[in-house]
Amino acid sequence: MTTDVICEGDDLLLFLDSKRTFLIKVRKDESFHTHKGYIRFNDVIGRTYGGRVKSSLDVDFVLFKPTLSDYQKKMRHATQVIYSKDTALIVNYSNIGPGSRIVEAGTGSGVLTSALAHYVRPTGKVYSYEARKEFLEKARKNIERTGLMDFIELKEGDVTQCIDEENVDAVILDLATPWLVVPLADQALTVGGTFISFSPTIEQTVKTTTALMENEFVNVVTVECILRRIKVKEGQTRPETLMIGHTGYITRARKTGKRG
Amino acid sequence: MTTDVICEGDDLLLFLDSKRTFLIKVRKDESFHTHKGYIRFNDVIGRTYGGRVKSSLDVDFVLFKPTLSDYQKKMRHATQVIYSKDTALIVNYSNIGPGSRIVEAGTGSGVLTSALAHYVRPTGKVYSYEARKEFLEKARKNIERTGLMDFIELKEGDVTQCIDEENVDAVILDLATPWLVVPLADQALTVGGTFISFSPTIEQTVKTTTALMENEFVNVVTVECILRRIKVKEGQTRPETLMIGHTGYITRARKTGKRG
Amino acid sequence: MTTDVICEGDDLLLFLDSKRTFLIKVRKDESFHTHKGYIRFNDVIGRTYGGRVKSSLDVDFVLFKPTLSDYQKKMRHATQVIYSKDTALIVNYSNIGPGSRIVEAGTGSGVLTSALAHYVRPTGKVYSYEARKEFLEKARKNIERTGLMDFIELKEGDVTQCIDEENVDAVILDLATPWLVVPLADQALTVGGTFISFSPTIEQTVKTTTALMENEFVNVVTVECILRRIKVKEGQTRPETLMIGHTGYITRARKTGKRG
């Protein structure tokens, strides 16, 4: 990321504070209105990203170039969206990186899809399946905005019925019945590849684990990540009162050659 | 990752179960001995990765090609090593990816260094500072084994005194006094770039947060990740009895242009 | 607790479900109105506690005799109120029971006061200090409703300045500056007695611990209790999405004879 200049047509993240940010398109001769006053885009064009601008009410806004996670926070959500703590662990456990080939399902809003695509650049690919056509269109719009479409193939289809790819490095699932996908995931994965599934309920996790054991996967492990935000201020430091107590369980496993 | 053939001189992960794995080098005419019998390398050479081999005691071992995380688990540790749950969040929060340029300190055993290098390939770079020369040599050996040295520059130096780089996308710290690094990190970062610090104690976190606020960083957030492993088995499912209760706090922030 | 008959003037807990309960007084010829219809008290008088009654909209309500915790949930709160998970641990750690004599401060709304009184019956006493007169009146009203006033002495006073009692079994604090109370608590406690303090912030906890060490208390331990509610239903079991992430830290210690 190099510091560069804000141009007409650019996406811009107007940052007021951690909880109030606006992802907007820069349009010459127009303004953007907030409850803290409006900002003229003509005052912004030609400035460098990361700088500050004052609104008509003299309030400071920072002019950030949007990152992937900024886009993801603003993605229109057709479905329950995966949290970044879980995305982080899924990426880590999957052993993926630049060049990896991944089968993912379901696409949902495309949040996890775009995160995976971000890391497999510039030579990898995410094959993302979604059985519900209406979600696929919304996901496409969300992903296009992030500029990651070149590394993603969106596919309409039900992965409990068919996976076209072979020798993929990881199969990553966020859908209602992951255990039904295990045999096809086994076929699609390269030997040594990683299976990952995210599920909200413990019963889904038990069924998926049982299916993985039956299909001779090894290193079958389930974890739950509890993330606490800490309010840090000299003399007033404490974990936040209200927190997200649960999103889901992450189950991972590794494919091997079968017993002789 | 494509399935490929095991050759003499390769690194090999012999996998017995989740808790017993061996990272070894394949040597013609030799054997590797375990408490479950020995394995002749001549039985292994020419086989494909991911397959299984039987030891002299007829116990099944899987022949995995080592992943980065396999190498990291076996790195000789001169220092306390960061856990993968924390690495995962640091990577996610830092907004890095292929092409990113990162300043990291201290190098320690090189575990976090190699994880960062994995994600910035093929065009990015990790500038990793370590003030203690003896750790640097150990880290170099650890990292060379992972094949990621091309994306890392190991530097002997104290980041509380000097950071050579400019316009980096992220500064990532795992050292005793991160608050002393904040002013130099501010200079090294590109506008919009990310500062991240990992600290075991709450007092370090408070000092670092205070320094970030004084240096006009925005979006200053501290989190703690509590990871629970779940024992999943039909009729016996429960979180594990003993767990790692705490590793450290992760503080992150974003650099902006300064107030006029 | 024996099953008994509902009379005019009784307190009654109308229970619809875990989240919707009403603590009301039974009044002949009157009704109680809810969004699920009204209930005629004349239909309730003479019934036994624990039975069910139908509202005018044919919705089932249970007629519970209020327990102490039912009263506590409905106490009018002048201050932040302690959670039952923390009350439970405070009672357990304090080693109190029937006959114990306790100094408590501040009284606040009287929630912790009444819980302590419940356990020291019939021969113990809770001496509860509150520096702010207006809270004391509200607390008195709350406690009178629970019928536990005989086991409590409400005292207007600042425990950082003066504690009248001697040889008490426990000193239990829920106030802003517990470390200032440590020397007086030390004097008030019997040798072997328990000091307990509840504080929301970590800085309070550090100061209190330091004061306890300086005053030669032993077994100085701080804990935090994280309570998760689990949604249990065949096929849909999972921890609740939103939870209370933090209430406070509990520090406890034991008074000894001093070093010679």
Add this chain to the structure above:
Amino acid sequence: MTTDVICEGDDLLLFLDSKRTFLIKVRKDESFHTHKGYIRFNDVIGRTYGGRVKSSLDVDFVLFKPTLSDYQKKMRHATQVIYSKDTALIVNYSNIGPGSRIVEAGTGSGVLTSALAHYVRPTGKVYSYEARKEFLEKARKNIERTGLMDFIELKEGDVTQCIDEENVDAVILDLATPWLVVPLADQALTVGGTFISFSPTIEQTVKTTTALMENEFVNVVTVECILRRIKVKEGQTRPETLMIGHTGYITRARKTGKRG
């Protein structure tokens, strides 16, 4: 608790630090040996509880009068023992206090039994069932030492088959198949009384919850208590590295009159 004098034949808690304590009987003319030197009982007899004594190696020990929790920590364990965090919540949720009548099963080592007895004194009773005769004898010895036997009736029997008592205030279970006890617990409880069950696995919890719903219990709630110990020291404050990650789930419910 009043300060009193140590006599021959007394139980004594020798306290070195939070992790090293010794529960012993005072015997004239004898000594007690530790790795920090020995203590002559003749130096102890006639001293007051809570004082300090020096060992032959000049190390300070505190002479505490044992509390119930001191006894419980030293009870010989025939079975897995319930943690004090769970005991604390069970006591709190059960609404018991002086005078309560409780059915408990299984007795196990008597740890929970004695805790319950402590709170129902001086007029209540704990009816504790244990199906395995050999545990019952060990429990009896453990409980006798605590002096609480007057408030406990130990009964050999299987509560899935028979509960003799009626109109009890609480039924409290720590056994393998609590769901099988629900119908008999329903009969034994007074209307408005509390059912509580502690189970390590989630499958037990689901079955118990289902049985409670089928038997028209209300306010059926399951929680899990995660207790973190915090290392508190100026400049080094942090949660402890290793912690107990899970003991069990607590399910509670309240009996009502049945639907007409």
